[in-house]
Amino acid sequence: MRLGTACVLTSLALTCSAVAQSTALTYQGELTSGGQAASVPHDLRFRLFDAASGGTQVGATLCRNDVHVTEGRFSTTIDFGQQFAPDAPRFVEVEVRADNGADCSSLGGFIVLSPRTVIAPSPRAVHAYSASALAAPDGSPNDALTVGHDGKVGIGTTAPGATAPSSVLDIFGGAALVSGTGDQADLMWFWNERPWVFRQEGVGAAAALKLQSAGGARNFVVQTDGFTGLGTTAPLAKVDVRGDIRLGQAGQYLAAAGEENLRVLRGTVGGGGAGTVVAGSGFSVQWLGNLNGVYIITFHEPFAAAPSLTITPEWSSTTKVAMTDGVSPQSARIEIFARTDGSSSPCDFSFVAVGPR
Numbered sequence: 001m002r003l004g005t006a007c008v009l010t011s012l013a014l015t016c017s018a019v020a021q022s023t024a025l026t027y028q029g030e031l032t033s034g035g036q037a038a039s040v041p042h043d044l045r046f047r048l049f050d051a052a053s054g055g056t057q058v059g060a061t062l063c064r065n066d067v068h069v070t071e072g073r074f075s076t077t078i079d080f081g082q083q084f085a086p087d088a089p090r091f092v093e094v095e096v097r098a099d100n101g102a103d104c105s106s107l108g109g110f111i112v113l114s115p116r117t118v119i120a121p122s123p124r125a126v127h128a129y130s131a132s133a134l135a136a137p138d139g140s141p142n143d144a145l146t147v148g149h150d151g152k153v154g155i156g157t158t159a160p161g162a163t164a165p166s167s168v169l170d171i172f173g174g175a176a177l178v179s180g181t182g183d184q185a186d187l188m189w190f191w192n193e194r195p196w197v198f199r200q201e202g203v204g205a206a207a208a209l210k211l212q213s214a215g216g217a218r219n220f221v222v223q224t225d226g227f228t229g230l231g232t233t234a235p236l237a238k239v240d241v242r243g244d245i246r247l248g249q250a251g252q253y254l255a256a257a258g259e260e261n262l263r264v265l266r267g268t269v270g271g272g273g274a275g276t277v278v279a280g281s282g283f284s285v286q287w288l289g290n291l292n293g294v295y296i297i298t299f300h301e302p303f304a305a306a307p308s309l310t311i312t313p314e315w316s317s318t319t320k321v322a323m324t325d326g327v328s329p330q331s332a333r334i335e336i337f338a339r340t341d342g343s344s345s346p347c348d349f350s351f352v353a354v355g356p357r
Contacts, residue, residue, distance in 0.1 A: 024079040025119075030072045031096065037072030038098075045095040045110055048080045052091050052116055059083045063104035084119070091116035208233070263303065265353040269295070270314075273346025283353075292344035293336035297351065302329040307355025309334075314348040322349060329355070 027046070031038035046062040049055040059080040067076050084090060094117070095110035102108070146154040153169050154160030160169070202208055210233060211220035221229040229235035231242035245255035267280030275287030275295055282301060288294040299307075306327045313320035313336050326333045336347045 022079070023081055023084065024077050026075060027078050027092070028073070028075045029094070031069055031074065032072055038069050039071065040069060041066040041099040042069055042074065043067070043097050043099055043102075043104065043110070044074075044076065045104075046078050047093045047095075048083055048119075049091045049093055049116060050088050052089075052118070055091075058090070065104050066099050090119040092119065261357045262354055263307075263357045265299065265307070266351065267297075268348075268350045270348040273348060278348075287346070289346075291335075293346050294344065295334050295336075295349075296331060297334065297353075298331045299329070299353070303353075303355035303357070305329055305356050307332075307353040310352045311336075312350045314350075320345065320347050320349075 031042060044064045044067050046064075047057055048059045049057055062078050062080070064076045064078070067074050078092075094113045096113060097109040097111060100109060146158045146160060148154070148160055151168070152160040155169070200207065200209055208221050208223045219231060221233045221235065223229075223235065227235040227238060227240065229240045229242075232240055247253040247255060265280070265282050267283055267285075268278040269285050270276050270278040273287070273293075275285040277283070277285055282299065284298050284300070286296040286298070288296065306329055309324050309327055309332050311322035311324065311334055313322050320336050321339050322334055322336045324332055324334050332353070334349075334351075335344055336349060337343060338345045
């Protein structure tokens with residue numbers, strides 16, 4: 001038995017308006033046996049290879065049971081899926097047997113026909129025609145780039161804008177490197193009435209991510225040491241803002257400013273003069289009862305240098321006055337006196353400590 005003539009055609013059922021083109025092929029051939037045209041049903045097995053002989057099989061093995069043969073001629077549909085996206089050649093190997101009642105699960109009796117049939121450009125044209133779904137060179141992923149009917153473009157996704165409807169370009173599964181040379185790479189461009197670009201500059205510990213405007217000004221930077229700059233590309237602190245800072249739900253508050261890097265600690269001490277912390281945190285108080293109005297305030301986190309301390313005794317019928325007697329970065333000793341006679345007297349009080357970090 002031999003294959004006298006064979007040709008491969010794309011299915012005529014494919015139309016130009018199809019949303020997703022089929023990869024199915026119509027395989028037509030002619031079977032002869034002993035010089036006579038075959039006239040009984042045959043079982044056919046199809047395998048796709050990347051070479052005319054030898055080579056590697058690509059895709060699955062297909063089997064068609066009881067294919068009708070008339071005067072030696074037959075026609076059947078086969079579909080190897082997305083195996084035609086690469087530029088590599090493709091060849092079909094055919095095995096046949098006269099129908100013996102067995103189905104495709106039985107592999108006995110098949111005869112390999114030679115030579116293999118080369119796949120003509122037609123199925124590749126099917127792939128090229130579906131330009132809205134561009135496959136990767138090796139066919140995986142199937143839809144590496146997709147252009148939707150609404151003009152949205154997806155890279156690595158077949159549903160661009162599905163999770164972000166306002167997105168025109170939807171990149172899924174990684175970052176996009178637009179261009180880069182040496183120690184500088186443009187990671188992403190934004191272009192409307194003014195162009196902006198996210199740019200990586202520097203190498204190693206000096207590498208930084210910067211946002212640059214059209215005029216070349218760099219308005220935002222994140223360095224590998226964790227320093228972030230707003231309005232500067234040379235931040236001197238974890239967050240360095242060159243300009244005013246607004247706070248609050250409506251931006252109604254401006255951040256306090258100072259020439260020094262200061263820390264503020266406040267507290268209220270009560271308990272009828274017993275030194276009980278009533279309000280504030282970050283400190284503890286010890287009342288030296290045997291010395292009447294003497295208290296030791298200890299800061300849980302020391303200041304960088306001795307802070308400035310303001311003491312406000314609680315008002316009473318006997319006016320009080322407070323004095324500090326030794327202030328260090330770790331603690332402060334205060335004593336409260338009765339203004340009338342200058343005696344040391346226990347009393348509730350509030351304080352504010354302001355010092356360098």
